Amino acid sequence: MQGNKTDSLYQRYPKDTMSSAFSRTGFVVICLTIVVNLALYPVLRTLGIQIHSAITGSYVPGYHSVLLINCPTEQTARDIGRGIMEKRLAACVNIFPRTATMYYWKGEIRDASEILLLVRTRTSLIQRLEAYLRDVHPYDIPEIISFPIGDGSLHYLKWMENALTDI
Template structure:
């Protein structure tokens, strides 16, 4: 598998609390859908939901995966997530340390 930066994705998702964030991170890494998940507490989100402006404190997940595993990761995230409509926004890596990009690809390899 190529270590190309175009193969690595950063998927962003928010969670309602640290326990949910930790459970999601463990599942995604454990299932090899993500190489690494950073959990950032203290995010304040303002958004429109069902016709009203809402404000919540959330926990942000920075999920590192590959293009090949992105769809499966998003499907699993949706299945495990408590939100009716979980955030799942993928950003393509346009550069980075080649060895790290190769590590992400290796850690998310589908061995099936």
């Protein structure tokens, strides 16, 4: 008798094939929505920032960055700077003449003269810029240091954005 009660309490019903198909379809739609949103996140974020900036007339801190890059010679700095500009990875590159540099290398203090590049770009382009620099820079470990721009002249920052629009 108890077997009958247990069987009746836990009786299995045949699965409704229509609701099963809908739940699988719903799961697939949710997964695809998540994948598409993740893939489009950079575009959606950029668009959101531009809309926010246009509506409020303000700058979103950190949207652009300044990078410091040291090079061994002026010609190397010019070649790298030109490559950065040709690839549209920056709005502007300044080349500062000789700087005196002291650094540790392989356990010793070294002195050198270097040329400093000051690069202004969109923060979202830093990884592409770093990848390019690793390919062309003569140093084993090139100095690539970035600082997000917190604020500045809105006219200049707008000019920067317009200079980077084809990217």
